[in-house]
Amino acid sequence: MDTLVDTAPTSVPTALRKLYFLRFAFAAVWAALLFTTADALGPLTVTLLVIYPLFDVVCAIVDIRSARANGQPVRGLYVNIALSALTGIGLAVAATSGIPAVLRVWGAWAVTAGIVQLVVGAVRRQLGGQWAMIASGAISTLAGASFFAQAGKGGASLSNLAGYAFLGGVFFLVSALRLGRAHKV
Numbered sequence: 013m014d015t016l017v018d019t020a021p022t023s024v025p026t027a028l029r030k031l032y033f034l035r036f037a038f039a040a041v042w043a044a045l046l047f048t049t050a051d052a053l054g055p056l057t058v059t060l061l062v063i064y065p066l067f068d069v070v071c072a073i074v075d076i077r078s079a080r081a082n083g084q085p086v087r088g089l090y091v092n093i094a095l096s097a098l099t100g101i102g103l104a105v106a107a108t109s110g111i112p113a114v115l116r117v118w119g120a121w122a123v124t125a126g127i128v129q130l131v132v133g134a135v136r137r138q139l140g141g142q143w144a145m146i147a148s149g150a151i152s153t154l155a156g157a158s159f160f161a162q163a164g165k166g167g168a169s170l171s172n173l174a175g176y177a178f179l180g181g182v183f184f185l186v187s188a189l190r191l192g193r194a195h196k197v
Contacts, residue, residue, distance in 0.1 A: 025139050028187075032185065033184075033188045036182070038181070043174040051170075065096040065100040065121065068096040076090070088131050095121060102120075112168050121156070126156060127153055129149030148183035152176075159176075
C-alpha cells in the first residue's frame, strides 16, 4: 500500500514529500473555490473556511505518525494540531459575526501557526527542503498581521485568504521538490 497513512515505517523525507504534494493540491483547489465565493459568508464559504484548518489537523497527524516512527521530534506538530483545531471552531463562530471577525481569527492562526511552522522547519532543516517551510512560516506570521489590519478597514474581503493559502501551497510544492532532490543526493 502506497498512501500517506501507510503503517509501515517510511523515511521522513519520503513521507513529507507525499504529504507536501497533497497539501499543495488541496491549497490550490481550496484557494480557487474560496476566491469565487470570497465576497460573502454563505454556506459554501463558511464550510471552506472551517475545512482548511481541519485539513491542517489531519496533515499534522499524518506527519506525527511518520516522524514518530522515524525518531523525529513531534512537539511542534502537537502545538499545530491544537492551534488548527481551535481555529476551525473559532472560524465557525466568527462567521456568524461577519468577515472582519473571520479575518481576525484567521490572522491569529496565521501568526501562531506561522511561528510553529518556522520552528518545525528549522528543527528539520537537516532533512533538506525545509528552507521553503521556514520562509513560509515567516511570511504566514506577517500575513496574519495584515489580516488583522484588513479586518479594521471598510470593505474587508476574504479574497486575500485565497492568495495566502495558494502561496502556502506553493511553498509546500517547492519543499516537496527540494526534498526529492535532497533525498536522491
